[in-house]
Amino acid sequence: MNRKLLKFLVAGLVLTLFLGATLGVCHGKTKLVWAEWWDPEWGEDTIEWIVSTFEEDHPGVEVEAFFVPHDSYSDKLLTLCQAGECPDIMGMEVTWSDAFDRLGLLADLTPLAASASDEFNTQFNPAWIINYKGRAIMAYLYTNSYGVIYNVKLLEETGLEPPTNWEELREVLTALYDPVAKKWGIALPFAMKSSCHFMLYDFWTRLIQAGGHMVDENGLARFDSPAGVRTLEYWKSLLDENLVYPGTVKGALATGEKEFRELFAAEQVAMILSGPFEKGVALERNPDIQVAFTPPFEDCTGGYLLTGSGIAISSQTEHPELAWAFFEHLVSYEVATKMIEERSLTWANTAALGAPELAGDPMLGPYSEMVSNSASRSWIALPSLGDLCGVIMAHAQEYFLGLKSAQQALDEAAEEWNAVVTGG
Amino acid sequence: MRSHRQRIKHLLLYAITTLITLAVLFPVIFGFFTSFKPNPEIFTYPPKLLPQSWTIESYTSVLSQQRYLRYFLNGYLISISSTLLCVFLGALAGYGLSRFRLPAKRSLMLAILALQMFPGAILMISYFNLSRALGIYDTYIALVLVDTAFALSLVTWLLKSYFDSIPVSLEEAALVDGCSRFRALLSIVAPLARAGFIGTGVFAFIRAWNEFMFALILTKGPERAPVTVGLAELFGQYTIQWNGVMALTVIATFPLLIVFIFVQRYIIKGITSGAVK
Amino acid sequence: MQRRFRDRYDVEGFVFLAPALLLLLLSIAFPLFRVIQRSFQEYSAQAGAFQYVGLKQYQHLFSDPLFWISVRNTFVFTLGSIALHLGFAYPIALLLNTRWPNIRVRNFFRGAFILPFLFSPPAAALLWGLLFRPLGPLNYGLSKLGVGQIAFLGDPSWALFSVMLVNAWVYFPLYMILILGGLQSIPKILYDAARVDGANWIQRFIYVTLPQMRTLVMTVILIDFATSFIHFDLVWTMTKGGPLRSTYLISFFLYEKGLRDFRLGYGSAVGVVIALIMAICISAYVFVAIRREEVAA
Numbered sequence: 002m003n004r005k006l007l008k009f010l011v012a013g014l015v016l017t018l019f020l021g022a023t024l025g026v027c028h029g030k031t032k033l034v035w036a037e038w039w040d041p042e043w044g045e046d047t048i049e050w051i052v053s054t055f056e057e058d059h060p061g062v063e064v065e066a067f068f069v070p071h072d073s074y075s076d077k078l079l080t081l082c083q084a085g086e087c088p089d090i091m092g093m094e095v096t097w098s099d100a101f102d103r104l105g106l107l108a109d110l111t112p113l114a115a116s117a118s119d120e121f122n123t124q125f126n127p128a129w130i131i132n133y134k135g136r137a138i139m140a141y142l143y144t145n146s147y148g149v150i151y152n153v154k155l156l157e158e159t160g161l162e163p164p165t166n167w168e169e170l171r172e173v174l175t176a177l178y179d180p181v182a183k184k185w186g187i188a189l190p191f192a193m194k195s196s197c198h199f200m201l202y203d204f205w206t207r208l209i210q211a212g213g214h215m216v217d218e219n220g221l222a223r224f225d226s227p228a229g230v231r232t233l234e235y236w237k238s239l240l241d242e243n244l245v246y247p248g249t250v251k252g253a254l255a256t257g258e259k260e261f262r263e264l265f266a267a268e269q270v271a272m273i274l275s276g277p278f279e280k281g282v283a284l285e286r287n288p289d290i291q292v293a294f295t296p297p298f299e300d301c302t303g304g305y306l307l308t309g310s311g312i313a314i315s316s317q318t319e320h321p322e323l324a325w326a327f328f329e330h331l332v333s334y335e336v337a338t339k340m341i342e343e344r345s346l347t348w349a350n351t352a353a354l355g356a357p358e359l360a361g362d363p364m365l366g367p368y369s370e371m372v373s374n375s376a377s378r379s380w381i382a383l384p385s386l387g388d389l390c391g392v393i394m395a396h397a398q399e400y401f402l403g404l405k406s407a408q409q410a411l412d413e414a415a416e417e418w419n420a421v422v423t424g425g
Numbered sequence: 426m427r428s429h430r431q432r433i434k435h436l437l438l439y440a441i442t443t444l445i446t447l448a449v450l451f452p453v454i455f456g457f458f459t460s461f462k463p464n465p466e467i468f469t470y471p472p473k474l475l476p477q478s479w480t481i482e483s484y485t486s487v488l489s490q491q492r493y494l495r496y497f498l499n500g501y502l503i504s505i506s507s508t509l510l511c512v513f514l515g516a517l518a519g520y521g522l523s524r525f526r527l528p529a530k531r532s533l534m535l536a537i538l539a540l541q542m543f544p545g546a547i548l549m550i551s552y553f554n555l556s557r558a559l560g561i562y563d564t565y566i567a568l569v570l571v572d573t574a575f576a577l578s579l580v581t582w583l584l585k586s587y588f589d590s591i592p593v594s595l596e597e598a599a600l601v602d603g604c605s606r607f608r609a610l611l612s613i614v615a616p617l618a619r620a621g622f623i624g625t626g627v628f629a630f631i632r633a634w635n636e637f638m639f640a641l642i643l644t645k646g647p648e649r650a651p652v653t654v655g656l657a658e659l660f661g662q663y664t665i666q667w668n669g670v671m672a673l674t675v676i677a678t679f680p681l682l683i684v685f686i687f688v689q690r691y692i693i694k695g696i697t698s699g700a701v702k
Numbered sequence: 703m704q705r706r707f708r709d710r711y712d713v714e715g716f717v718f719l720a721p722a723l724l725l726l727l728l729s730i731a732f733p734l735f736r737v738i739q740r741s742f743q744e745y746s747a748q749a750g751a752f753q754y755v756g757l758k759q760y761q762h763l764f765s766d767p768l769f770w771i772s773v774r775n776t777f778v779f780t781l782g783s784i785a786l787h788l789g790f791a792y793p794i795a796l797l798l799n800t801r802w803p804n805i806r807v808r809n810f811f812r813g814a815f816i817l818p819f820l821f822s823p824p825a826a827a828l829l830w831g832l833l834f835r836p837l838g839p840l841n842y843g844l845s846k847l848g849v850g851q852i853a854f855l856g857d858p859s860w861a862l863f864s865v866m867l868v869n870a871w872v873y874f875p876l877y878m879i880l881i882l883g884g885l886q887s888i889p890k891i892l893y894d895a896a897r898v899d900g901a902n903w904i905q906r907f908i909y910v911t912l913p914q915m916r917t918l919v920m921t922v923i924l925i926d927f928a929t930s931f932i933h934f935d936l937v938w939t940m941t942k943g944g945p946l947r948s949t950y951l952i953s954f955f956l957y958e959k960g961l962r963d964f965r966l967g968y969g970s971a972v973g974v975v976i977a978l979i980m981a982i983c984i985s986a987y988v989f990v991a992i993r994r995e996e997v998a999a
Contacts, residue, residue: 010509041661071662073641079964080553080642100963103747183470183837192856192944248851252836254945255856259665260468260835267465282663286465385963398946402858435803442797446814452871453817455839456829467832472839518722525715535985537723538924540730542980543737544932544953546961547973551733574729577722579925583880586921590887590914606714620883627819627879635822637935656824667828674825681820686813 030063033323034088036078038071042281043344050339055330062323075100082106085317090324093139093313095131096197096386101313102138103384108314110137113325121329124337124352129309133382141309142331143346145276146372147202148298148305149187153291153363155271163295167210167235170272170298174244177271188246188261188270189236191254191401197390198258201380202274204393205306207232209378212301220383220422222415224393225408228301233400233407240401246270250401266290277364280345293363297371304376311349341365385421392417460484460671467667483672492647493655497677500651503565504633507572511580511629512622514573519584520610524593534582541578546638553642563645571643572633580625587621588614623688634681652677740970752967759971768947769955769972773979776952779866779937780930786870787926788919791877796911798878799885812882819875827939830868831855855941858948865937865949872936877922884918885911920991924984931980952976 040048052064067088069077075097081087083104093101101107110130114137117125129141149170151163159177164170177186190198204224205215213228224232240250246264247253256264265273266286273279280292297303312331314324330336337350345364347354359365371377383389396414399405405413455474459467460483462476487493521527522534552571556562561570595617596609604612615622637653644650656673659666741759743752763769794815802808821829833840834854841851854864888911896906934953943950943958956976960969 010506010513038662041658041666042663067646068658069641070657070660072660073657075962076549076638077641080550083550083964084554084557086557104745104964105747105750192941247836249836249853251853251857252851253856254858255834255836255853257831259663260831262664263464263468263667267468269468269470278663285664387958387962391958394944395947398944402946438797438800438802439807442811445794445797446811449818449871450814452829452833453821455833456821456825459829459832470837472835472837472842474839514722514725517718521715521718525712525718527712527715527719531988533719535988537726538928538984539977539981540726540734541928542932542984543734543973543977544934544956546934546953546957547737547969548730548733549961550966551736555733570725570729574725577726579928581722582921582925586917587883587887589917590884606718617887620886624876624880624883627816628876631819631876635935637824653822653824656822660824665828667832670825670828674821677822678817678820682813682817685816686809689809689812 030061031320031323033062033064033090033320033327034067035064035327036067036069036074036088036091038069038074038092040068041070042278043340047339047343051331051336054335055327058330059323059326064327079104079106082315082317087315087317089318089320090312090314090327092142092310094310095139095308095380095382096390098131098133098138098313098382099384099386102133102136102382106316107136107138108316108318108321110140110314110325113314113321117325118329120333124334124350125332126349126351128379129311129349131311131382138382139311139313140328140332141311141349143278143311143340143348144307144309144372145278145347146305146307146368146377147206147274147276148367148371149272149274149295150265150279150292150364151272151295152265152268153293155268159271163293164298165296166298167207167300170295171239171242171244174239174272175242178244183247185246185248185270186244187239187272187274188256188264189239189253189274190256190258190261191236191240191394191398192257196258197386199397200390200393201306201308202276203236204232204397205380206274207235207300209304209306209376210298210300210302211235214378216381216383220381222418222422225411225415229411230407231301233397233410236397237401237407250403254398254401277345277347277368280364281343284345291363294367294371296367297374302376303374304378305371305374307372307377307379309349383422388421389418392421456671457675460668460675462668464667480668483666483668484676486666487669487673487676493673495647496650496652496655499565499647499649500634500653500677501680503568503572503651504630506565507569507576507633508626508630510569511573511576511633512584512626515577515580515584515625515629516610516615516622518577518581519588520606520614522581522585523588524596524606534585537578537581541575545575549638549642552639556643562643563649565649567643568633568636568640568649568651571639572636573629575636576629576632580629583625583628584618584621587618587625591617627685737970737973740966741974742967743970744967745965755967759968760975762968763971763975766959768950768959769952771947772950772952772955775862775948775950776931778862779869779933779949779951780927782863782866783869783873783930783933784923784926786866787874787877788922790870790874791881792919794874795878795881795885796907798882815878816875818871819873821872823872823935824939826868826872827936830864830871831940834864856945858946861941861945861948865940868940869930869933869936877926880922881915881918884915888914924987927984927987928980932976 037048048066052066055064056062074092078091079100082101087106098107114130129144130137131139149164156163161173161176164173174186177184189203208215208224208228211228211231213226213232214223217223239245240253245253246256246269261273262279262282263286264270266283268287268290283290283292297305312328314321314328318324332349334350334352337348337353340346340348341353341359347365347368354369392414396410400407400410458475461479461481463478463480463482466477522530527533556567561567591614596613599609599613634651635653636651637657640651640653641657644654652673656670659669659673740752742754742756744755744758746753798808798812818826832838835841836851836853836856840854845851852860854860892910892914893906896910901909932953933951934957937949937951938954941949943954956969956972959965960972
């Protein structure tokens, strides 16, 4: 019996090998490969629409959208690229950009941007191109900033006004806390995850308003300042006063970033701290939910952290101009309006963002105020950004658990931070 | 003839096993019902076992996509092939180590084991480049070979120890009669080690079935990728399809469970025609 | 001379070994050399190639406190997992191995016990993540019993135990099957002989079952050690190493420091060190265990 199975197996393997080798269809068209992780967020239909509208304008070009899940995106792309199989244009996070750049995989966008179309030049903010070590390595498709978002209905029911600053937030949270029904006003994911959630959404954002700076021009730590202490102390005070889901400090360290969104969408908490895209995410789960940004806050100063995600063009591509043309298509007015309307993404197109009807939008109205504040600041590309985020999170957790004082935690974090930035 | 004492023993047996089963299966049951809940309901308080509003949206969204059916096909194909290959090679090697006197056997065995002693992740790049060089990138063969290689050391060790427990005397009679070693393995030893084959087969199968990293790296898309890659699609940047993950698990697990129950009959046969002289 | 070799050893055995060895050599051993080579190199962006830097990667590695934290966590995780796996698998295998009045019922239970093993690591991690939530089912049950809430995945003093528990739940069925297979190949005649000698079930267990199962259990422990030490998927999806790095395993260190940012030289060094640690532990175990067996024989 074993022999028969063996024969089947060998036959099967040979057949498979043969089939595998004969894969590969010939094209008459120019092919552009676009690597992206946005299928689950935007839906396949949207991706297809983006591709087909570009192909209509560019006959003779075929775009292949190549999906890779976000969590494994950089692993897969780095592997492909170092072997010379890089896609022509690929989705890129600032967090990953250093690794790609170090391997020389990213094309400098400056010459391509220099010969951009007029439409592009009038509708794209130059600040949305990220420079690193003297080269333009990526460009945003959409920007982000993080503020307090609230569930309109829930606040109305309790008769509370949305808070306009951090102390009012504290008051609202106190009013929202219901120990019997186990309802809290806000969920903050302070659990250690490998993404940069805490550093970006909670720490850096609050730090700016505490009047502090995260880094200096060289990327070295400046957050171990009184402003940094003020930031940490604020968050800890919320935890200690039992204002954060689900209660005890240690429990709060268990809420992950994916979960806190579900809690908001399930209306278990009335507020979260996140970006404009949160509306799209919440609506997907709960079509009846109404969300809005609180008015822009101010502490010692106003201002918010500006981040974004976008694309980069491979240095190996044979069609850099075509890739750039596709990028222009991605940030065109048509695509921008669709993404803003359907996904509540603050797409990188000034004309679309400046549309008059958006001023009254409960999300995008306050958002444009948030980002246009003079104290708002952009993050920067740094080496091993993943590690740096982990440094901030770990030391903040030590402080939250009462193992260290705020200043101590920040000093140690700064030391580790600088070691990573300089050591590499 | 059921004595009173025997009846109590049986009752105790049932009771204890049922208790343990409930404890072990509670998460499974919870996961099963979760697949029928809409996502927001999973996070309400107080938590409920049964769904308030039953929905099969998680199942329909998975089953309606052709891609997922392909993922399943690929998964089964790759896992079954790799299991057969692994158990076959492992049986040969295990038999060789068990029945023959070989130089430096202990070191050889340790060397075989040593090949398991590192996270496969560091081979990621090498395998990718190798697969492209050999022209087997994005083919079934690449994954079958990788999965086999990763399970082979342990399967060999396991089968060797199962063979060790089967007395050599049983084969000696056949060998004296002029039977070849290979036939001896096939007709005498293998049937007795059936339970061992099941165990190692299960080990190899699940190892291949759950392989993610290399499945992701060595394939381009749904053409050749197994279920693990399909599962990863449900983990978005901002959200996870919690009920979808559970639904996919139920769909994936069901056939496996049925096969396992079916295969169990071989173990029964193994007992009754067992190693009794 | 040749004759003596052929007398002492059975060359035919190599024929049986050859296919497996070939696959292993080609697929693992050779790439491994490359990895060892890499561990002495560093990628230089200017040169666009890897350059030799001696022991630099190793020095960097050993001076990182996170490395030592992860080594400690990994040992705790591995040894705890082995204990839990055997602790669940052995008794349950014994239960399933006794004479059942109804074979169909027994088979039903055996099918039931294998269910956890059919969960893929991300799915199991997700499922238990839901169960472990501060306001999830487990804590709900605990609060109803009057015991306080436990932040299974949020409390640094609980997290490692929680992930070990999930690891045990997912993988014990495999060891149960392996042990069951071993129990079933114990010749019945040994038990009958013991019964004739007047041994009760405890004595039969100690004097027949345990000795017969020794090699298998040793192999199982070996396998468990090898797989648990480099464990990644399940725990990573559950905690990503937190909170406070209490569940930070050595495979995480390899992934985060070496692979994620594509520092292949450093990653290779980490891989080599992991392999060395495991090799030392396993060799020690095997030599001690085999020597004992030879003495016993």
